[in-house]
Amino acid sequence: MTPKPWQRLNPATWLWPLPAIVAWVLCWTLFRTVWEQGLALPWSLALASALGVVLSLWGVSWWRRTLIAVGFPVSLALTLGLLGGSAVPAWAWLLPLGLLLLVYPVNAWRDAPLFPTPLNALTELPTLAPLPAGAHVLDAGCGLGHGLQALRLAYPQAQLHGIEWSWPLRALCALRCPWARVRQGDIWRADWSAYDMVYLFQRPESMARATAKAHAELRPGAWLVSLDFEATPHICTASLRTPGGKMVWLYQAPLSVPAGENP
Structure with a gap:
């Protein structure tokens, strides 16, 4: 399949480690420019x-994002070490780590990394999970807003909400999705009972927690939608395959499990 022009311009689709190399070169260029100024x-x-x-x-x-983020300060430290010393005070080396933790807080590491939802991944969702106009839909862990954009394409008449723990990502998401109500918060402490649909792109390890929360809080008829990961042992109401090959799993409350299983 021939990549579309926007895909060729998206560094996330480049062959690794090209995104890291380009990022490190840009960091070094900026560093040399402002220092010489x-x-x-x-x-x-x-x-x-x-x-x-x-x-x-x-x-x-996660490991690729970490390599990109720490590549410049580590390479600078090695360079200064080879030159026989450093004029940078010890506290300055904490700045890159602090910035990394600001964007990716430690207590958010248990959840999914920043995996963007493909724009057309949810376009067929209304055929299986129709929602009335004005329905409230939550993207739990909205990141930079890719999931919200996909949900808007699927449900243009819905009222879209997003919750994101990292406040820099929340701020960027709000800028990218001004039509959605995006707030900073913990998806596990937020009340899901007000929503007609909760959308997740989590990890397999966190799906049990998500389904337990959905079982406890979603009102009858509301939907839990998971991209890529099935919420076993719960019985999915429906499923579909996205144009990119990912699976979308749908569960309608009250969630059900096979006989003999605990919800």
């Missing part, structure tokens, strides 16, 4: 490291 060395380091953290969103997995 007279910016103090620690702040030049901080600015270039901040760019690395932003560009880490190009990575499609």
